[in-house]
Amino acid sequence: MTTLRHDQTSARGWTLRALLAVLAAATLLVTPWSTPTASAHGSTADPVSRNYACWQRWGSDFQNPAMAQEDPMCWQAWQHDTNAMWNWNGLYREGTGGNFQAFIPDNTLCSAGQTGDGRYNSMDNPGAWKTSQISTNFTVDVYDQARHGADYLHVYVTKQGYNAQTDALDWGDLELRQSTGRYAPGEHYTTNVSAPGRSGHHVVYTIWKASHADQIYFFCSDVTF
Structure with missing residues (x-):
């Protein structure tokens, strides 16, 4: 049997401790896009919300300057707050008691009232958002990563005459x-919606109350009827 000297044993122990320290540090240095916020859940998958669509199209290429010309509304959103775009599933409010209009002023509906630190404020900006092509009879599909259920969905559609590119x-x-x-x-909560008399670029506004807590999600989805 080989007997280790005390200095050899100490050296090996130090090496193991150092390795464990490195691994612990690596665990802490997780990029914000690899682990969404723990309380976040999802978004509308169809018609896809503004923030989820920008993540789908550019999440793997968000530094590409071509986005500025090809997808200018997503470009301004990524420039405003990259972390918000990686956390596309966290656009919610707490403590509203269902009184949405008291907590979410006009002009801030797509950011849920400029919630938290304002990271989602770029969602409120009108402009040439890319749209999903739908008919006036369509299905809304909310994607829930965490499978916490839904107390309800409310689906609104903009009135004919609304200009999503300027208002x-x-x-x-x-x-x-x-x-x-x-x-x-x-994973998915769907409902059928009818919005007759619409044509052109509109916004579908979906409100989802998650069942597990006082968390209500607000999604703006750009569509063309």
Whole structure:
């Protein structure tokens, strides 16, 4: 049997401790996009929300200067707050008690009232957001990564005559077109919506109340009827 000298044993112990320290530090240095906020859940997948769509199109190439010309509204959003775009699933408010209009002023609906530190404020800016092509009878699909369920969905659609490229969204621009009951926990919550008399660029505004806590999510989805 080989007997280790005390200095050899100490050296090996120090090496192990150093390795563990390095691994611990590496664990802390996780980039913000690799681990979304723990309380975040999801977004509208169809018609896709502004923030989720920008992440889908540019999440793997967000420093590409071509975005400024090809997708200028997403470009301004990424420039405003990169971390917000990586955390596309965290656009929610707490403590509203369902009284949305008291907490979310006009012109700030797409950022949920410029919630928190203002990271989602770029969502409020009107402009040439890329749109999903839909008919006036369509389905809203909310994607819930954490499977916490839904107490309800409310789906609003902008009235005919609203100009999404020049006018930040107000409550008065919207018409409630669908309200649902509860959904059991799952990845997707869908509801059918009818919005007759619309054509052109509109905004579908979806409100999702997560069942597990006082968290209400607010999504702006740009569509062309």
